[in-house]
Amino acid sequence: MDTETDTIRPLREFVTGMTAMVGQDLPEAALLPKVRTLMAQLIASDRWLPEVFAQPGQGTYAQHLLHCDPLERFSVVSFVWGPGQRTPVHNHTVWGVVGVLRGQETCDEFEPTVDGVRSKGLTHALKAGAIEAVSPTVGDWHRVGNALEDQSSISIHVYGGNIGAIHRSLLDADGVERPFVSGYSSTVVPNLWDRSTEVRKAVS
Numbered sequence: 483m484d485t486e487t488d489t490i491r492p493l494r495e496f497v498t499g500m501t502a503m504v505g506q507d508l509p510e511a512a513l514l515p516k517v518r519t520l521m522a523q524l525i526a527s528d529r530w531l532p533e534v535f536a537q538p539g540q541g542t543y544a545q546h547l548l549h550c551d552p553l554e555r556f557s558v559v560s561f562v563w564g565p566g567q568r569t570p571v572h573n574h575t576v577w578g579v580v581g582v583l584r585g586q587e588t589c590d591e592f593e594p595t596v597d598g599v600r601s602k603g604l605t606h607a608l609k610a611g612a613i614e615a616v617s618p619t620v621g622d623w624h625r626v627g628n629a630l631e632d633q634s635s636i637s638i639h640v641y642g643g644n645i646g647a648i649h650r651s652l653l654d655a656d657g658v659e660r661p662f663v664s665g666y667s668s669t670v671v672p673n674l675w676d677r678s679t680e681v682r683k684a685v686s
């Protein structure tokens with residue numbers, strides 16, 4: 483990390499803003515627009531994401547934890563899809579806001595029906611800068627993948643819980659709903675808290 487220029491500052495400010503916001507106990511309908519605003523500020527630049535958290539996995543997409551609130555009220559994750567990579571069809575069970583940082587993603591929408599979870603027949607592209615929300619209220623089932631064949635695509639996700647440790651569901655290849663706890667791809671998180679650059683400037 484480039485501590486001399488505090489490259490990671492946008493992520494620290496996002497985490498600080500989110501921490502203050504979740505302390506207000508807002509209903510989801512009031513919370514999501516505010517989270518979208520913070521997300522728009524975060525993805526306005528893509529210089530802040532450390533390279534180690536911008537790498538896809540070997541043969542599968544990666545989900546790198548960037549921050550988890552100590553009370554697990556929210557978590558921030560960088561999702562990285564290499565060419566040809568996509569998630570299974572899955573739900574979240576909590577609210578989430580997704581902002582596309584680099585590249586372009588494809589989202590296929592699904593919904594629960596009396597016959598199980600089925601495709602809505604709706605696919606949309608998410609270009610860099612796009613933001614969308616998921617939740618059991620606004621639509622919770624989808625499949626997301628890289629729309630580009632020659633480069634990785636990256637989106638930043640914030641969820642209303644410690645998403646890697648939440649019991650949720652996916653559809654297997656036969657369309658059968660299965661229990662799913664995603665975990666995380668990374669074992670470390672970025673250091674957000676070296677504010678020495680601004681502190682030194684303040685005294686010089």
Ligand SMILES: [Fe+2]
Nearest residue numbers: 572574624626
């Ligand atoms: Fe998702």
